[in-house]
Amino acid sequence: MAKKDTIFFCQSCGNESGKWLGQCPGCREWNTFVEEKVVKGKNTSARSNNAALVNSGKPTALSEVAIENEERVKTRIEELDRVLGGGLVPGSLILVGGDPGIGKSTLLLQVCQRLTNEVKDVLYISGEESLRQIKIRADRVGQFAESLKILCETNLSIIEEIMRKTKPHIVVIDSIQTMYCEDVTSAPGSVSQVRESTALLLQLAKGLGITIFIVGHVTKEGTVAGPRVLEHMVDTVLYFEGDRHAAYRILRGVKNRFGSTNEIGVFEMQSIGLVEVPNPSEYMLSGKPQGASGSVVACLMEGTRPILIEIQALVYQSNFGMPRRQATGTDFNRVNLLMAVLEKRLGLQMASCDAYVNLAGGLKIAEPALDLGIVMAIASSFKNRVVDDKIIVFGEVGLSGEVRSVSMPALRVKEAAKLGFTTCILPEVCIKACGDEMKDLKGMKLIGVKSVRDAIDLI
Numbered sequence: 502m503a504k505k506d507t508i509f510f511c512q513s514c515g516n517e518s519g520k521w522l523g524q525c526p527g528c529r530e531w532n533t534f535v536e537e538k539v540v541k542g543k544n545t546s547a548r549s550n551n552a553a554l555v556n557s558g559k560p561t562a563l564s565e566v567a568i569e570n571e572e573r574v575k576t577r578i579e580e581l582d583r584v585l586g587g588g589l590v591p592g593s594l595i596l597v598g599g600d601p602g603i604g605k606s607t608l609l610l611q612v613c614q615r616l617t618n619e620v621k622d623v624l625y626i627s628g629e630e631s632l633r634q635i636k637i638r639a640d641r642v643g644q645f646a647e648s649l650k651i652l653c654e655t656n657l658s659i660i661e662e663i664m665r666k667t668k669p670h671i672v673v674i675d676s677i678q679t680m681y682c683e684d685v686t687s688a689p690g691s692v693s694q695v696r697e698s699t700a701l702l703l704q705l706a707k708g709l710g711i712t713i714f715i716v717g718h719v720t721k722e723g724t725v726a727g728p729r730v731l732e733h734m735v736d737t738v739l740y741f742e743g744d745r746h747a748a749y750r751i752l753r754g755v756k757n758r759f760g761s762t763n764e765i766g767v768f769e770m771q772s773i774g775l776v777e778v779p780n781p782s783e784y785m786l787s788g789k790p791q792g793a794s795g796s797v798v799a800c801l802m803e804g805t806r807p808i809l810i811e812i813q814a815l816v817y818q819s820n821f822g823m824p825r826r827q828a829t830g831t832d833f834n835r836v837n838l839l840m841a842v843l844e845k846r847l848g849l850q851m852a853s854c855d856a857y858v859n860l861a862g863g864l865k866i867a868e869p870a871l872d873l874g875i876v877m878a879i880a881s882s883f884k885n886r887v888v889d890d891k892i893i894v895f896g897e898v899g900l901s902g903e904v905r906s907v908s909m910p911a912l913r914v915k916e917a918a919k920l921g922f923t924t925c926i927l928p929e930v931c932i933k934a935c936g937d938e939m940k941d942l943k944g945m946k947l948i949g950v951k952s953v954r955d956a957i958d959l960i
């Protein structure tokens with residue numbers, strides 16, 4: 502019998518199989534197997550085994566492990582440094598994922614710009630754009646120092662050779678889907694190519710102490726294309742997200758071996774590239790209508806950072822038998838649930854009403870602390886009563902209409918005070934829990950509520 506020359510890979514966990522399977526036996530995901538040409542040539546699996554990380558083969562006492570170079574390199578882009586947990590760790594591998602055109606190449610070019618000003622040798626390798634295209638982009642972004650070198654190359658053996666010879670401090674690979682290893686016969690962008698290429702880059706990063714940024718394309722489902730293994734292999738995974746039509750972009754850490762993952766960085770795309778947004782609340786609230794019903798300002802937490810956001814609701818008598826419900830930026834089912842609470846606990850007759858809820862600014866948030874804000878926005882639109890412009894709201898709503906506590910209330914209230922809000926409607930338990938912390942906030946009136954009814958009575 503002729504030997505099969507194709508093999509099937511699970512795109513989620515990298516599991517291999519001789520035949521196609523509906524469900525992966527490794528990770529139990531459905532419909533993840535893709536066919537690929539078999540890997541020929543020398544045995545490359547040693548590379549996948551992280552050979553660079555293996556030391557002499559004998560156990561070492563933890564106290565004897567010397568840490569050199571533990572100092573972090575600041576990129577001088579504050580929003581990025583925060584997401585990275587305080588700067589770049591030498592020898593780390595950072596994956597930057599995001600939709601096409603979101604600004605990954607622009608961000609990394611700007612990182613290169615800042616780092617070259619810090620007298621670091623930086624190598625920017627592009628497999629997608631020509632030298633001319635990069636130059637045109639660089640001219641928009643600003644002045645670049647001599648120490649930035651550009652290379653248009655997709656063959657990783659050549660890249661490896663150059664990296665070993667020139668030993669730059671920082672390398673950018675744009676993008677991993679265009680790179681290929683000669684040992685692997687399948688096309689660039691395929692599961693085995695992406696896996697092998699990343700393994701090689703990992704080896705180079707750890708072996709030479711080079712920090713490598715890898716750009717990864719994102720699939721329809723929103724994960725980095727290629728195997729999930731990619732995310733397991735690298736030290737840090739950052740996602741660049743945001744509406745391509747809106748100007749702002751959010752950089753979110755989803756994995757970080759050197760810091761917390763719940764920090765975000767906010768940027769705005771301008772004609773000179775990405776500009777940091779140090780105060781996102783102000784940015785999110787710009788353009789908020791005055792004296793309109795159905796508009797409520799709520800406070801959410803992104804990591805340790807409070808962000809104020811406007812919740813808009815529009816509720817009106819439906820023209821059809823089947824009312825329409827829609828939620829933009831927040832969970833549709835959650836909105837339905839909160840409307841059910843309003844109907845049952847407060848007797849608001851909304852069964853024949855169309856209802857639309859929108860988080861202004863295009864953010865996508867699933868934090869329960871927004872519940873009270875959503876409920877108030879819906880009630881405000883339904884009753885056509887305006888919620889005062891100086892009120893801010895947060896709290897989780899339970900099924901019996903109770904308002905439950907949320908995390909870090911003091912930080913939220915302080916952020917609101919900073920932006921000139923004078924009244925805060927929050928869960929009563931939160932006032933008891935950290936009343937002391939909030940005492941020094943003069944001019945901020947705290948109204949504790951126990952149930953949705955208390956909150957709605959205020960408007």
Ligand code: TYD
Nearest residue numbers: 601602603604605606607641771772773774
């Ligand atoms: P890019 O970094 O090429 O995206 P990615 O690498 O993630 O695919 O970003 C391209 C978009 O950014 C493009 O639509 C134009 C826009 N842009 C600006 O608005 N201003 C600028 O200064 C630059 C460089 C790009």
Ligand code: MG
Nearest residue numbers: 605606629675
């Ligand atoms: Mg790009």
